[in-house]
Amino acid sequence: MTEGKLIVLIGPTAVGKTSTSIFLAQQLNGEVVSADSRYFYRGMNIGTAKPFAEEMEGVPHHLIDVADPDENWSLALFQRKAYQAIDEILAKGKVPILVGGTGQYVEAITDGWQIPKQRANEALREELNRWAEEVGTEGLHQRLAVLDPEAASTIDHRNVRRTIRALEVIFLTGKKFSDQRMKKEPRYEICRIGLNRPREELYQRVDQRIELMMEMDLVKEVRDLLRKGYAYDLPAFSAIGYREVIQYVRGEISKEEAVMLIKRNTRKFVRRQSNWFKLDDPAIRWFEMGDANVAQAILEYAKAFL
RNA sequence: GCCGAGAUAGCUCAGUUGGUAGAGCACGCGACUGAAAAUCGCGGUGUCGUCAGUUCGAUUCUGUCUCUCGGCA
Numbered sequence: 425m426t427e428g429k430l431i432v433l434i435g436p437t438a439v440g441k442t443s444t445s446i447f448l449a450q451q452l453n454g455e456v457v458s459a460d461s462r463y464f465y466r467g468m469n470i471g472t473a474k475p476f477a478e479e480m481e482g483v484p485h486h487l488i489d490v491a492d493p494d495e496n497w498s499l500a501l502f503q504r505k506a507y508q509a510i511d512e513i514l515a516k517g518k519v520p521i522l523v524g525g526t527g528q529y530v531e532a533i534t535d536g537w538q539i540p541k542q543r544a545n546e547a548l549r550e551e552l553n554r555w556a557e558e559v560g561t562e563g564l565h566q567r568l569a570v571l572d573p574e575a576a577s578t579i580d581h582r583n584v585r586r587t588i589r590a591l592e593v594i595f596l597t598g599k600k601f602s603d604q605r606m607k608k609e610p611r612y613e614i615c616r617i618g619l620n621r622p623r624e625e626l627y628q629r630v631d632q633r634i635e636l637m638m639e640m641d642l643v644k645e646v647r648d649l650l651r652k653g654y655a656y657d658l659p660a661f662s663a664i665g666y667r668e669v670i671q672y673v674r675g676e677i678s679k680e681e682a683v684m685l686i687k688r689n690t691r692k693f694v695r696r697q698s699n700w701f702k703l704d705d706p707a708i709r710w711f712e713m714g715d716a717n718v719a720q721a722i723l724e725y726a727k728a729f730l
Numbered sequence: 731g732c733c734g735a736g737a738u739a740g741c742u743c744a745g746u747u748g749g750u751a752g753a754g755c756a757c758g759c760g761a762c763u764g765a766a767a768a769u770c771g772c773g774g775u776g777u778c779g780u781c782a783g784u785u786c787g788a789u790u791c792u793g794u795c796u797c798u799c800g801g802c803a
Contacts, residue, residue: 437767462767472767500764528766539763549765578761583770586762593764605763623757664767688756693767699760
């Protein structure tokens with residue numbers, strides 16, 4: 425028994441999710457729930473390509489500008505807030521449209537992820553990081569292999585970050601990480617709509633978008649954030665565009681290098697995103713954004729689902 | 731015009747005491763459960779500038795030509 429119908433719009437950065445989602449919401453009496461890990465943060469607008477208020481054309485958006493850059497959001501917190509937003513929209517008799525972006529976050533909703541309850545513990549993470557420097561990442565991973573062989577087998581031995589998270593959960597809960605990480609039936613009946621474009625075209629759009637970001641003065645946006653007192657090494661500033669501009673602002677690289685790096689890293693990001701949303705996934709109905717009347721075709725498909 | 735250095739993967743370059751080659755980046759693929767725009771793994775890629783000589787065998791040695799970059803006129 426699901427709690428309602430959910431439309432999920434997925435696809436890589438710069439494919440055209442924003443305009444499609446707003447069009448769908450207008451046509452279907454819907455509201456947008458963002459599944460983009462960088463839209464949470466207030467003041468991070470240009471570099472994240474966050475939709476502007478005018479662009480939204482009155483369509484309500486959820487989970488955008490809900491935190492300051494020094495508040496650390498997470499998968500579990502996102503999941504809770506997203507469920508809440510979706511349920512509220514359904515209660516109003518409207519159509520929720522989840523739009524992302526962040527593959528892990530989308531999947532947590534669409535695949536009913538049961539996330540280990542243990543929250544992040546910075547002190548322990550620091551301690552484990554120091555330990556990793558002593559015994560090496562291999563040593564850390566071997567420790568995990570002893571405590572939770574199943575988790576160890578799914579985490580690469582050189583991936584310190586994921587190894588540390590698994591150890592953190594085990595140390596703090598006294599239970600295996602692999603036993604606390606599960607999937608249940610999704611809470612909603614889901615219609616997955618994938619937006620696609622040829623890679624080459626996507627890369628071109630990415631490059632153009634980045635030039636535009638520089639014209640809109642991303643550098644000033646970053647300077648303003650730092651001037652407000654936010655530390656340059658906040659997790660939120662690991663976002664593409666921000667970390668490179670921060671390097672530039674701190675005099676570590678030239679502006680040209682920063683732009684080049686932003687382009688390069690965004691392309692890599694496109695590829696990593698494509699890993700979550702696969703073209704041969706039978707659960708996703710893909711639409712080519714270059715085609716004529718795509719928006720109409722997507723609308724028809726969504727209507728048939730509802 | 732002369733002298734010197736160079737020409738090897740899409741790019742920057744390494745290398746082969748002669749047995750047809752390898753790094754980084756780019757590019758492609760994959761993992762992902764409270765940092766995820768994060769973090770990490772796997773994989774191709776080549777007439778080794780031209781023509782000739784020496785050699786069983788040349789990308790490697792010799793000569794030649796072409797081009798590039800320095801310096802000197």
